[in-house]
């Protein structure tokens with residue numbers, strides 16, 4: 142591919158120091174994401190997906206001593222070298238974060254429309270009425286039919302799916318180079334999940350953002366992502382174009398994940414065997 146990557150991660154290792162004990166939570170991770178593409182990061186709980194994202198962004202869990210080594214180039218920024226204001230600026234301009242629970246990123250005491258215009262104010266450059274207009278337009282673009290009145294609601298007055306659509310809109314508002322969805326639909330009903338993922342895809346197509354989609358659900362990644370990275374116990378055990386990973390998985394762990402996806406063509410719902418069961422070695 143000839144274009145410059147949006148995100149290049151090389152040999153990323155993260156260790157956490159806890160009660161005097163050092164633990165490696167991400168080990169030697171490398172992958173590349175090109176403009177406009179989507180990459181799914183898949184693995185079961187505790188695989189290190191969140192720690193990988195945190196290491197890339199340089200956003201460590203509060204109160205946790207973490208050491209990150211390797212190389213991360215994100216939208217032209219050398220992320221591991223950035224500190225303070227320059228680091229915050231890079232995050233604000235290049236990355237849009239969609240959390241599992243949008244209540245985490247929405248302020249419960251502020252009407253949703255005002256929160257969107259606040260994001261625009263933070264990004265700078267537009268007047269108050271222009272921001273209000275763009276907020277309404279944005280709500281329409283993420284599927285709100287009466288955004289003028291819906292923008293006056295507080296987060297708790299919206300459904301989980303509606304809140305997540307606001308979360309997607311807010312993350313994409315500044316048209317960041319990279320959108321990161323951290324289990325964006327895990328907390329939602331299956332029927333709502335599809336709509337939210339569709340809105341995420343449409344939003345991405347509109348803004349031209351690349352996507353990192355973190356999910357424990359290989360089925361979701363297979364449906365929505367161009368490429369897949371499979372993580373297990375802090376390491377990337379397999380990566381490649383989605384079609385290749387799905388049709389010819391090279392690692393037994395990927396095959397186990399595949400087997401655990403519910404199929405429409407048969408009763409193949411199986412519990413995922415873990416190393417603790419002694420099935421995978």
Ligand SMILES: Nc1ncnc2c1ncn2[C@@H]1O[C@H](COP(=O)(O)OP(=O)(O)OP(=O)(O)O)[C@@H](O)[C@H]1O
Pocket residue numbers: 157159166184185186187188189190191192193202205357
């Ligand atoms: N705040 C923390 N302090 C210390 N260790 C942590 C912390 N958060 C996670 N870890 C450890 O890092 C490892 C990777 O966890 P991580 O949260 O990245 O997994 P994950 O794949 O994102 O799982 P999940 O889907 O459950 O969020 C685990 O061993 C976990 O115990």
